[in-house]
Amino acid sequence: MATSLIPTLPNYYTVKQQQQDNPSQYCTLQWRRGQLVVMLPGVVKQPYMPSLDRKQLLVECLNHSPINLVRIDPKLGEAKLKFWADACEQASKPIFLRIPSSNKQPKQTDSALWWFKRFTDWLAALVFLLAVSPIMLGLVLLMSLYYPGSLFSCEWHVGERGKLFKVFKFRTTTLSKKAIGEQAIAHQSNLCQREDEQEITTLGRWMRKYGLENLPQLLNVLRGEMSLTGPKCLSLEDAVRLNIQTQRQLNALPGITSLSQVEEKFQPVESGCGETL
Incomplete structure (x- = not known):
């Protein structure tokens, strides 16, 4: 069952409306079986976190997080993907694109x-x-x-x-x-x-x-x-x-x-x- 990770994290504040409507500064985070899933903004508005735009803060959050890996939606765009990839590299967390699975690929x-x-x-x-x-x-x-x-x-x-x-x-x-x-x-x-x-x-x-x-x-x-x-x-x-x-x-x-x-x-x-x- 997917649950939102945002409410469990402290020190966040409400974002202005124009920031929520900007996909480059806003995304949806969900926790799924030890994985952090980064997706496009959904229907349900989530509080804004400074760490989503500041790499060092994001690295610190990832370092103190129990997540095993990060999965990110390719639709977020190249700039956002590189931002998360660089942060995950510094935090030693593997990051994967959310892509359709292939039945031909063996485990x-x-x-x-x-x-x-x-x-x-x-x-x-x-x-x-x-x-x-x-x-x-x-x-x-x-x-x-x-x-x-x-x-x-x-x-x-x-x-x-x-x-x-x-x-x-x-x-x-x-x-x-x-x-x-x-x-x-x-x-x-x-x-x-x-x-x-x-x-x-x-x-x-x-x-x-x-x-x-x-x-x-x-x-x-x-x-x-x-x-x-x-x-x-x-x-x-x-x-x-x-x-x-x-x-x-x-x-x-x-x-x-x-x-x-x-x-x-x-x-x-x-x-x-x-x-x-």
Whole structure:
């Protein structure tokens, strides 16, 4: 049975009417079996909480909450989803998109094939990571010498069963002086920064040509967030634009290399006379 979480939380005040009518500043929270469900505003008005708009307050609420995970409605929009995702990351609470379930997706604990595939992916990713570690180390040294700022770009993507996680990539663009200054102040110990899409560096252009910027994604495979091959890994920006039916594909574990790309690579090529080469 779903019950509202709002009445159980202290120190809230009534929001002004114009704030209640603004979806970007207001949402409905419900408690369901140890899960916090974040949805669009419903018919029943709920008291406004400052923590819904202030990240640090939200992080503190999540830290002191007994919830195990957060499920959030994609209809809330990309900005609100990133706000909650960042807060959940700081509070060490997993966050999932509320998407239609897929009957074809087996439960992790009930499928020996799933566990075998995960072990195979983990072992292969570890071998690949050790093999390319000299290349990655060289890229890190070059980036540190010639391109100050963060080494990696991290953006929210959607993983298995709608779980949100950050995909690791080498940064291939320049950072503005303002961005570098903000990073030095607010993220001194954080090597991961969202890419500032300004200008592609010379090294970044070379990395994109050979796909080397994707090498850090092997870390995502080791963490169980991705597979070596699988459905295309969609960014949060792309996922929120999917319709309800298409969102079912987000139940599967995404891959570094899309299965469609593998199929196209090995698909027979037809000649101009209609013959298969």
